[in-house]
Amino acid sequence: MKKQWIQWIQYAFGYTRTEAKGFIVLLILLVTYLSIHVYVWLSPSKPSMAFTQNQLNQNPALVSLIETNENPSNRFKSFEKKDEEAHSRVSIRLRPFDPNIASVEELEELGVPNWLAKRIDRFKSKGGKFFKKEDLLKIYDFPEPLYQKLIPFITISALQNDKFSKRSFIHQEEKQKTLTKFDLNSVDTSRLIQLKGVGSKLAARIVKYRDILGNFVSTTQIREVYGLDSLVVEEILKYGYINNPQVRKININESSFEQMRHPYLKPYIAKAIVNFRNQHGKFQSIQDLKAIKLLTPEIIQKLEPYLSF
Template sequence: MARWMAERIVKYRSKGGIFRKKEDLLRIYDFLEEQYRQLEAYIRLPATTPLYSTSNAKPVFETRSTLVKTERTTFTFQLNEADTTDFKKVYGIGSKLALRIIKFRENLGGFVNENQLREVWGLDSSVVQELLKHGQLTGPGSVRKIKINDVSLEQFRHPYLKPYVAKAILAYRQQHGAFQSAADLKAVKLLDEATLKKLEPYLAF
């Protein structure tokens, strides 16, 4: 195995990625099936995930894809209320990723749309898709708002807002008075339209 591929596997694992069966290695970008076949005998992971029947206590074997399909219908949770236990139920999310999702959510003030999950560092698209099969958004009431006409510079913090832009917004408020709506913020030259659109759900007037 090339060193860069080994490093990629270790990096995936360090971000919270979990290998539950041999075939999970194929989820690594550029990991070829031919290479997988060469290494398969040396990988100390099950090729399938065992399940146990409650009726006769004999082991029944199903592929992981079948297991995931069964689990999909068994649980749902609210993305803005979930704890690490909820997130770790999702295939592909371990303790580190669960904590990272929650930290990002708290910094935001809550998720307002599903695409924000793709902004979580280390959360790849396949895991996001699996997460969205179980996680639901509760609505705008679950979002923490920033009172734009009362907030101080020390309090004005948000992942979408650079400190110098926050300072410009409050300087404009001091010069021109209270903001009546998000439209008033368009007059702040350092605040571009894309940032304002992302920030708007978190502002209260």
């Protein structure tokens, strides 16, 4: 029976025989640990907490501790109270504001969550601008109810300061008009930074991801680049295209574990592929990879253009 379990684990996870045995031992220890805790939790006997009235009168903290143990919900109430106190530190004051110049602190005073206020600030730091009220909804995960509440107070100024001056706006419009379509697999950073909302760091990140990926096979892969806001993605897809992609392939039958470096090949997946190949021989086609349980149909579909047999 033990031998059958070991063989099943080897097949399911791509483990070696030694790794499968270690997995079984770890599983037994985990079950034992959980069983002990479940037994203690279900045990009717509880530690005695008997104190004299005089002791209780002299120690209010002791009374609080006993009440907390007798009524566990008190512990959660204390956390809720702290959470409420943390939120109450920022008093919400609805007043007219320009999202193009409002700071993180000013946005928080308007009821905008800290994470969303920082996301708006990052968007502006990359050159993004709001030209009309609805542009706020293009910020990823901006809540519709919050937008409806802020509508009466949103004022888009006439781009008076240096950063949003009329000259800067006209220059941006002229630059947009001169932009032409480009292949995402050959475009360089100097071309990418001409796009609205794309700075030098973001352009370098796009090119770097393309290089470690081995070229794009679909424009939708641009969404996988870390730190791209929805507005930036929309801008890139407006001009970018893929034309006869020449991708760098990984030979699935010859590559070692160390050579299988790819964003879609996590280390545990690469190890499972190598172990399965060592046990069952070379892969004949992409269909053979379906025998590895760790490889979902989605991962196989994404990997297919980057593999050779």
